[in-house]
Amino acid sequence: MQTREEEGYSLADMRTPAALTLSPEAVDFVRFCYRRRRVGWPELYDEMCAVASRGLYQGWGLAELSEHGIGFSLFETPALARVAADVAREESDRRATAVPIPVAAH
Numbered sequence: 001m002q003t004r005e006e007e008g009y010s011l012a013d014m015r016t017p018a019a020l021t022l023s024p025e026a027v028d029f030v031r032f033c034y035r036r037r038r039v040g041w042p043e044l045y046d047e048m049c050a051v052a053s054r055g056l057y058q059g060w061g062l063a064e065l066s067e068h069g070i071g072f073s074l075f076e077t078p079a080l081a082r083v084a085a086d087v088a089r090e091e092s093d094r095r096a097t098a099v100p101i102p103v104a105a106h
């Protein structure tokens with residue numbers, strides 16, 4: 001059995017999360033989860049796991065999400081947390097700039 005170094009990994013590679021390349025659908029998955037529960041990390045991670053385990057986003061489970069760049073392993077969570085923070089910031093900005101709809105008097 002080869003060590004990680006023999007397989008071409010350096011110690012720096014093991015300490016640094018890999019760059020996360022997500023499809024637009026994967027970002028939409030994170031946004032879907034955030035809109036279900038507007039919470040921060042790590043609660044949003046719990047929501048994403050629940051949504052994935054139940055296939056609540058387009059019927060996608062762990063395998064389909066993995067195909068789009070979403071992973072839930074210990075090594076993938078730092079990058080996923082960054083994406084979640086970006087989505088939360090975008091959603092917050094979007095809500096802050098939304099024009100309120102006047103309520104008609106009855």
